[in-house]
Amino acid sequence: MSSKTTTPHLHDILYQYFYFIPFATLLSYILYQRFFSPLSSIPGPFLASLTRWWLVYITRLGHYNRTLLHLHNKYGSLVRIAPDEVSVVDLDGFRTIYGSASKFRKSDWYSVWQGHRVFDVFGERDVKKHAQQRKLVTRAFAMETLKELEGYVDNMVEVFVTKMGEQIGKKVDMAYWIQLFTFDVIGEITWSKSFGYMESSSDQGTFSKIHDVVSSGTWIGQVPWVFWLHDRLQPYIGNYLSINHRHSGLRNFALCETEARKDKPVKKKDMIGRYFDTMLQKPDEFDFNAVISMGTTNINAGADTTAVSMRAVIYHLLRNPEAKYKLIEEIDDMRRKGELSYPVKWDEANKMKYLQACIYEGMRIHPAIGINLPRVVPQGGVQINGHYIPENTIVGTSAWVLHQNKSVYGEDVDKFKPEIWLQEDTGDMHRFFFSFGGGSRACMGRNISWLEISKLIPTLFLRFDVELWEGKEWTEECLFFVYQSDFYVKLTPRKDPAEEA
């Protein structure tokens, strides 16, 4: 008997390798990420440790904030949310990342917002350039500027109250009206010209466009190379990303209004006037494009954030009648004593301890930004909670998780309890209050938004009795901002307590 040996053909060998090589590569990659990567000891979802697309998926679902909260409850203070990204709510780790002397720069997530803009205080990732830019515009956000902006806010508060007065007894879409208000305020304080949204009771289609831009930019920022690849190919393939509309519409408004002021300079105390002053003093560092960039930044950074925060305070007051009546008591008491004007003044609002506590608490329980604010670990890496995290890893914290820390904010952290802000020692609560970000990248417009919120809320409760429409809960959607909708109220006019005195 003869045994027949077969020599394998070349194509059979290639065929076998065709399957084997990708399989072996994938297996090695998985083994590396799970067992050998420096981040392998940090717990987190299996898929997250293998691909950033898990994070993209979570971001797109619209409840990133809640998912992150759930993950930290499950895994602890460090969670691996991508092969090269760690979510941190460890208190020391948080201070290392966002402390004032921090060397952790912003990650490339921000590059999709900056695009090709040269001057961009929010998006700039280079630490030195950012410091120079921020210094140039600091004066426009200073406390003494704020005093001069108050009159502009008053104009808008009055329009808001008038518009509310027209809707007595009706189902009022409070989420929408607050957004109309905050956009109009930004128009006023920046160009001395509101967008006219409240007057026309309409945003003229702006909000849904911004919603699409924010939705698109938030997930594309998780894989910024997609944005830059698309940017290169755009001349050939056209535009498929809504994020590219971020500079249209409102930027055109900013451009027209700013150009009009450039051509016919008028001395005004609004923010664009201050940016022009800087342009005249330092034309080499701060040109006309920088003025426009700051105008649009005011809108992009200051309108929705303030709306989300203001809604949070009002909504939680309405869901917690005890707190609402305490606030009304504070308002009425001051009004009877002649210590409260209409509209309420900034100085007066600052003396209202319970109001201030309510604002902090509303923003603690519902921070405007839901996702981690991503930073890059600097050279040499960092040690956080016993784990070594190498340089170039992305790390970040979300206020949504940090504000749920019981050692800082006490038990029942998920409840609205303004009283915690009236305790004697609130040092740590303020230290870890992250709604406005932190360190050298902390919000520049914090005082402006605080001014708006501090004035509108007591004025609203002074004029109207506000109730949730049929006691319904709102709907929440986390993009970059945690937007709220289905927030309806019923308004009843109130007798002015000053008349009873």
Ligand code: HEM
């Ligand atoms: C309640 C309202 C507001 C909230 C919750 C808020 C929140 C924040 C947060 C969390 C950051 C840091 C973002 C990051 O690190 O990625 C930030 C930055 C910034 N905000 Fe605000 N903001 C508010 C209102 C405003 C207003 C009204 C303006 C302007 C008129 C403004 C202008 C800015 C600017 C320019 C930055 C960039 C600062 C920098 O990177 O140096 N914000 N804001």
